[in-house]
Amino acid sequence: MNTQLKTKNTGIFCDHGPSNWQSSQTGTLSTKRLAVKDVFAVKGERNSAGNPCWFKAAKPAQQTASSVNNLMDAGCVFKGFTHTDELAYSLEGNNIHYGAAQNPNLKGHVCGGSSMGSAAAVAGNLADIGLGTDTGGSIRIPASYCGLFGIRPSHNVIEKDGLIPLAPPFDTVGWLTQSAELLEKVGDVLLPSQAINSVNTLVICEPLFELVSPALQAPLKQLLKKTKPYFKHHKNFELPNISLLSELADSFRILQGRAIAKVHKDWLQLPEHPPQFAPAIAARFKMALALTAQEEKEALNVQTQWQTLIAKNLNSTSCLFLPTTPTTAPKLGADTSALRMQIITLSAIAGLSRSAQVHLPLANLANGHPYGFSLMMSHNNDKSLLACATQLAAYFKQETLT
Template identity: 85%
Template sequence: MSTKTHNNFTGIFCDHGPKAWQTHTHGALINKRLAVKDVFAVKGERNSAGNPNWFKAAKPAQQTASAVNKLMNEGCSFTGFTHTDELAYSLEGNNIHYGAAQNPKLSGHASGGSSMGSAAAVAANLADIGLGTDTGGSIRIPASYCGLFGIRPSHNVIEKDGLIPLAPPFDTIGWLTQSAELLSDVGNVLLPNQAINNVDTLVICEPLFELVSPALQTPIKQLLEKTKPYFKHHKEFELPNSNLLSELADSFRILQGRAIAKTHKDWLQLPGQLPQFAPAIAARFKMALALTAQEEQEALKVQTQWQTLITKNLNTKSCLFLPTTPTTAPKLGTNTSALRMQIITLSAIAGLSRSAQVHLPLANLENGHPYGFSLMMSHGNDKSLLACVQQLAAHFKQDTPA
């Protein structure tokens, strides 16, 4: 594979795969341009998963992933495969083999990963729908950085056939759009039938606001105050002790790492065929392979605590307000190793509890950087969450001066 660009946007579209491909000329998503992360199978095509070694060894897919099929059956036009961080094991949005997808909404800054190409394609108006995956934040972080709506659905509510996995206990299929309405329309195609409840309670966990950078603490609290009036009830998230927050990132890192090791161990340890990775991703794989069963058991205890907490604090009519990311998009080339664990502290709440989370790009920062917040609902309430997000976005739009 070469690093040749598509539409002159480096790091967004792959060279391989179909372009302007359409199978149906009618449907709920007629002519919506679909950009697909290069981890989804398309019959007769190969995937790189962001790594040339993987692409070289890959065989053409026998079947198209059902998530892609469902969207194509509703009239989407397949714009192209999009670049991802290697094996989707990064939140940065930078691939040493194929380039970094520069943030279309903030020149010189990162798009975030690992669904960087899908996010950048939508943010640059090269696609209407960016299909991707979210294991540790790979939809939510690009959504925050690029000013998009993005959903990480409840775990396992969407079939994952034809998907190159990262860590199956946490992998989800998500998508990014410019509007809450289209985000919901895609959900009507991909999500199973679910009851749609009127979400009337906003749950607030004050300690989470301390996890964002000082410059964003006032804006995130202002967003909360602007959001509150649209909910009939407000209640505090009961956090037994602050240590649970400090344990989030490491527990997720361990559980994700153990799952990655189990999934990719054979490929990573092929004699004489060690794939070339970016240094940070190589270090992550090395760490994952070294994790122990004992560490996994301790991390599982933290996960169980969070699942219990979410069950106690959220129901079918309530959602949690939380920051999506601790910062706006970093500049390209910035060392984000410390930022990664700060991000995961926020993103791991949904991952560990198998919950649905949507980023809403509704901040209006003075410096023009895209930013917003998330709403999260407990497992299986995806359509209620999407309906709530759509209504809230409409209210925000009405309240914004022209």
């Protein structure tokens, strides 16, 4: 394994960790370049999790994370660790210590976080596969902003050993690619054996369209119109109470925050080496530590309602059409504090229901900004969802050609 200092684009590759490491010359992903978010263990290496204080205290890993091992066994070439927002607790894609990765497909704009480096590496053709994590949207948001295919798998279908946690009840191992075909091939390596069903029903929840920027509502509806003919059946998502949408973001914020506090409380409160964070992330950790058991109980009630709704509306042959992000990528340095909760309102649906969600970058906006939409399936239908995404992307391409 080669370990060397890497002086690559700001905000993309870390200076530490292996470079151009390949453990297998053969496999279904042979020679595919792999960029790995700096929260995955590699034997003998340390991780920063986006924070110098964490890196300083970290010890070399005893074992490589099984998700990384599986990709290496399939023939991948490990290009390097990639930068992340601090402890992956942000959707912005800007690290106060290591910089912000500029969006390769939209200059002057962010990649989104927290898997920013992995997204930038793939979008900038520095890697073929970007391995990352998705807790509250950290694969899906960069996929939307950078024009990539990305998946947040069902919760706990992929082992999370060797992974620095953020909020274990929501943490997932996800990945980004430039094509739906490669996204599916990676799934064949990382996902367990699952039945692959033909997805023939598109489920539509109209109120979700009102959660995106007014300028994007018409393009999104056009994408839906173009998607519909691919599916044999269409049905409306039965939302008994519109207020359930307004409770999504806060419920997720509370449940994620409580989980973060349980995992990181001791480290956050070390008197001898207090970690230094960007102001917004420091405020988030402070909020998490102040949350109460009563708030958690109320949020769990909302989660239960959403799990019931998803079970009622989705099955092994149906998927939900939904916006991935309410806007395209913000400009570098823009104030995104208000945008965060708008994003979480959309991304929390999969998180709270433990569902699988794929972003498809199939929009063709007049201003050239990357954008698209998501398909979501209920828990443990990941391979069906990936197969559907591959076929739908091919359908879009054919429709464009004709």
